[in-house]
Amino acid sequence: MFIINQVTIEDVLELQRLGKQTFIETFSAYNSKEDMEQYLAASFNLEILKKEIENSNSTFYFAEDGQKKVGYLKINLGPAQSDIKDSDSLEIERIYVLKTYFGKKVGQLLYEKALTIAKELKLTYLWLGVWEKNERALQFYKKNGFVEFDQHQFVLGEDVQNDILMKLTL
Ligand SMILES: CC(C)(COP(=O)(O)OP(=O)(O)OC[C@H]1O[C@@H](n2cnc3c(N)ncnc32)[C@H](O)[C@@H]1OP(=O)(O)O)[C@@H](O)C(=O)NCCC(=O)NCCS
Numbered sequence: 001m002f003i004i005n006q007v008t009i010e011d012v013l014e015l016q017r018l019g020k021q022t023f024i025e026t027f028s029a030y031n032s033k034e035d036m037e038q039y040l041a042a043s044f045n046l047e048i049l050k051k052e053i054e055n056s057n058s059t060f061y062f063a064e065d066g067q068k069k070v071g072y073l074k075i076n077l078g079p080a081q082s083d084i085k086d087s088d089s090l091e092i093e094r095i096y097v098l099k100t101y102f103g104k105k106v107g108q109l110l111y112e113k114a115l116t117i118a119k120e121l122k123l124t125y126l127w128l129g130v131w132e133k134n135e136r137a138l139q140f141y142k143k144n145g146f147v148e149f150d151q152h153q154f155v156l157g158e159d160v161q162n163d164i165l166m167k168l169t170l
Helices: 009-030 033-043 046-054 106-120 135-143
Strands: 003-006 058-065 068-077 089-097 125-131 147-156 159-169
Touching (some): 009 058, 033 147, 046 058, 058 106, 068 106, 125 135
Antiparallel strands (some): 058 068, 147 159
């Protein structure tokens, strides 16, 4: 039985640890060590994470199995969104689950949290960007009704990659 809890500033170290571990598990097989290190140092820096937690337009949630944090979600509203900054949309910036917990619907639970928030706020749509080679995630979002509407570039270290932008209209 997994539960969802909002991440607070006291959780920043745990968020950093889980963020780095899940990012490494997901992408290290596809990218150079240098690019990974550069990205991890820039994006999972404690000061940056603290600012993101404190941003009133961004929220992080942990999925927990007892005491253990097994996945997390980051959502952005309004100006905190990384690309489209519509006031009637919600961006799912990250859903990351520990590899040993894949396939147990933890990702689904985190996604449904984002969906519930978007509905409560009476928003028009949810959107997100996924790396074009991330088959598992693409399939996961398609299964939940998301459709491709655009593409944009994502820089990992020195490597410029292509993200598929997907949306779900409510
Ligand atoms: C994508 C992710 C969030 C899904 O979480 P999860 O807890 O495994 O999800 P669920 O158990 O609810 O669903 C698994 C779904 O993944 C997809 N999937 C699983 N294995 C797959 C495979 N080998 N190939 C393609 N799709 C696959 C299917 O859609 C599957 O749904 P189904 O079981 O109904 O067929 C998780 O795999 C993850 O954290 N991946 C690494 C991080 C990432 O890529 N995040 C997305 C980018 S922001």
